[in-house]
């Protein structure tokens with residue numbers, strides 16, 4: 001394993017941060033896998049899972065069982081990790097700009113297509129190699145004047161030419177669930193089964209370019225751009241893996257999740273199996289449109305108490321929670337507008353008017369516009 005340090009530009013004299021990446025296997029031989037943890041700095045299940053993965057990869061590399069290249073970034077957000085306010089970590093938004101660390105990844109689809117076009121032809125594998133090289137050249141040439149832009153650029157350079165990108169996050173309180181782009185679903189389905197995901201939320205261009213979509217969207221957009229002139233496969237499976245809730249940081253869960261990821265990479269052929277490839281387990285959940293994942297807002301402020309648990313199937317009209325005003329003694333019922341799966345809910349029990357307190361995955365795509373909340 002090779003540990004590489006990527007210094008970020010100093011935001012003010014006297015301060016400096018760096019990103020660290022761990023490199024296993026052989027670049028250029030077999031598939032490339034990129035795994036990062038805790039892009040939202042205070043989402044810790046991924047960091048612990050990365051520690052378990054590191055032990056796997058150390059052993060697999062020593063045993064000569066890695067058939068490709070694996071890059072592991074165990075702490076993907078050194079900026080967010082340094083943001084605290086009165087004992088509480090603030091890892092979701094950058095304090096300086098207010099921007100979400102998992103949005104606004106720049107896209108170079110047009111310029112990279114233009115650069116690669118003279119080398120494209122009938123061979124899909126050669127087209128993939130030419131487009132990857134062109135994309136890398138465009139990202140390398142892009143300016144990154146702030147520390148945040150430099151962090152995004154560094155992460156994109158590590159991941160942009162990978163066959164598999166796994167971005168390990170978590171929700172507030174949640175069951176295991178995944179986000180991926182619709183064209184990635186055939187490749188993602190076995191991953192969802194190995195991880196035991198309760199639901200996988202599918203979208204194309206959900207808005208504001210989160211990291212996972214920045215990695216995978218280039219392929220289906222290039223395929224659309226070139227039409228039937230050149231064959232362009234979906235050469236990157238990119239998935240946001242929501243490792244349950246923020247408090248789900250235990251060796252038991254992290255070891256189980258790391259093993260599931262190793263099993264999936266064995267299934268993909270990145271790891272040589274000892275004997276049989278671990279069989280794909282029966283699916284726990286299914287895939288549903290992100291446009292059918294309904295956030296439940298509270299119209300009033302007050303004390304929030306849930307009547308339904310994460311993982312429960314609910315029907316339209318079911319009361320999910322009460323919001324209580326202790327001054328007037330009024331009780332506001334929060335109801336599910338759809339039949340669906342209550343897959344995530346907030347941790348705070350004091351809610352402000354208009355805040356979204358839970359998410360229910362329905363089967364019908366009913367929402368339009370930007371599909372990801374600020375959270």
Ligand SMILES: [Zn+2]
Pocket residue numbers: 039040043102169170
């Ligand atoms: Zn996150």
